[in-house]
Amino acid sequence: MGRWEPDAQGRLQQAAMALYTERGFDQTTVAEIAERAGLTERTFFRYFADKREVLFGGQPQLLDQLTKGVAEAPDSLAPLDAVSTALQALGATFGYRRDASRLRQAVIDANPALQERELSKRSALAAAMADGLVSRGVPETTARLTAEAGAAVFHLAFEQWLADDTHDLAHFVRRAVADLKSSM
């Protein structure tokens, strides 16, 4: 108690990802994660509500950043381009995390319940972008559709970025937006 724990959150995250990868998400307990990190279960629950949150934490900040990015994109931009600008900026904040993102994705791909959770996360991303568009004066239905298209863009771009080693996430966002425009 009161022991100094340098980067406890980071150590718990690393330990959890290692165990999820080795044993599978369902087969890992919080006690094992804490033990692997050399910390207590109590410390785990100071940072995470449960073992799913290790994979899906940080979402509120991400959503706020997206809403703000869309709302504050230059006025001259069409709705989809405002979404593209915000997604490219979001991409910059992921830039250094490609390996960690790959591990996380492999854990999610191996578990149907986590995949369903990932789909809800995508809905939340779309809702955050729609909020940003509405604050730009875009009519609500157009805002929702554009934001859903933006969520699809991000999902595809993210997948392509994980499979690549040379381009940044923003590159794939721009390319996917251009692809989508070419379909109309």
Added chain:
Amino acid sequence: MGRWEPDAQGRLQQAAMALYTERGFDQTTVAEIAERAGLTERTFFRYFADKREVLFGGQPQLLDQLTKGVAEAPDSLAPLDAVSTALQALGATFGYRRDASRLRQAVIDANPALQERELSKRSALAAAMADGLVSRGVPETTARLTAEAGAAVFHLAFEQWLADDTHDLAHFVRRAVADLKSSM
């Protein structure tokens, strides 16, 4: 046994929807559905794998219809317009089911687990449309993005159609596609 059961499937569906609406989905058992329909549990399981399938059955046919509708839309159409054509045709097959669709939606809206299932259904719709686009020669990434946009169009159009009493579903599909095009 061997008793004649006129429209057993329809009676089970009606009984299930009535009970899901009255008591909630989780509080309803298959035994109660069968009893309300004046049929046996065994008969229920001849038509449905479980009580969720009463809400989500018929999906394979729907998906085939969508893939075919996209694939066979006129060659001259841009990918999004091929998707729009297929969704409008699908709308025609729902035309007479507005009241039943409203009941179903209310049951799903009241239950988070069913909402997650509905999100997976939407992914399946998108995948079916993407297959149709690929068979038209549309590159895979463009096909996926366009199909996701199409799924968002259908979701919004369906919601607007449920809240309306004068226009058909195809009307809302056309309007949503026009909205989406206006965002670029």
